[in-house]
Amino acid sequence: MAQTLAPGFNQSNIFLSALQPHLIPKSSGAFLIAKRRNTVFESSITEGVQKLVPISARFICSLKPRDKENDEFVQDLRVPEEWMFPSPALQESEWLRINLQKWLDDEYCPEIANEEISKRCARVYYYCLMEKQADLGEILMQMVRDLETFSFKESFHGAFSASNAAVHLITMRIQAIEETQKRKH
Incomplete structure (x- = not known):
């Protein structure tokens, strides 16, 4: 379309x-x-x-x-507050780095740029969590701003598609955790 x-x-x-x-x-x-x-x-x-x-x-x-x-x-899409402490923030950002690179490799094709894109998104995500920035819209825009300084000349995607993929993965993780917690109760 x-x-x-x-x-x-x-x-x-x-x-x-x-x-x-x-x-x-x-x-x-x-x-x-x-x-x-x-x-x-x-x-x-x-x-x-x-x-x-x-x-x-x-x-x-x-x-x-x-x-x-x-x-x-x-409702506003927000990151759980318990992720906004050093250890969970590091764990969640590392989870994003690994899963975003895998998603980019699977969705488009494996390329060197995917590793750098994943590292940048994970770094931004970590800093957002440490700054207690819970709104996924704000996190998305921070990722976009960071990725706009990256050259996508030899890549199949751009700053927005990579940032949207990262936030989509975070959203899916939040939903999966919420589903698991609901089943426990």
């Missing part, structure tokens, strides 16, 4: 890919919005083209019918 963006943005799947949303068909008159800090992104499907348009607000995701007043809000 072709994607377009409002001026000043260079990647349309920002937040949306990481959140794994379900897009509502055009015929329903619905659209997806992802809010982050002072920017709200509206994503709509128009004749096969996904458009992402900035609006304004804070990071919340909702599926919102155009003709209804009620929004169904999804």
Whole structure:
């Protein structure tokens, strides 16, 4: 699917890919919005083209019918607080480094750049955890900022796709841990 963006943005799947949303068909008159800090992104499907348009607000995701007043809000995606101490932060960042490199190798192809990308994302993740930064949207943007200084010339992906993959893996890990805890109780 072709994607377009409002001026000043260079990647349309920002937040949306990481959140794994379900897009509502055009015929329903619905659209997806992802809010982050002072920017709200509206994503709509128009004749096969996904458009992402900035609006304004804070990071919340909702599926919102155009003709209804009620929004169904999804909770902010946050890292568990117990991961924000040195030992767990180191363990989680190392888990991300290993699994992100494996995912990039499997999803695209094994390449030298995957090791550096994984190290950078893991380092950013560790520092975010140590700074008590729990919001996955913020962590995503920190990873993007760091990876934008990396040359992707000989790589199959870019800063946003790699960062989205990292946050997706973190989200899957959080969900798996929550599922395990629910089964124990």
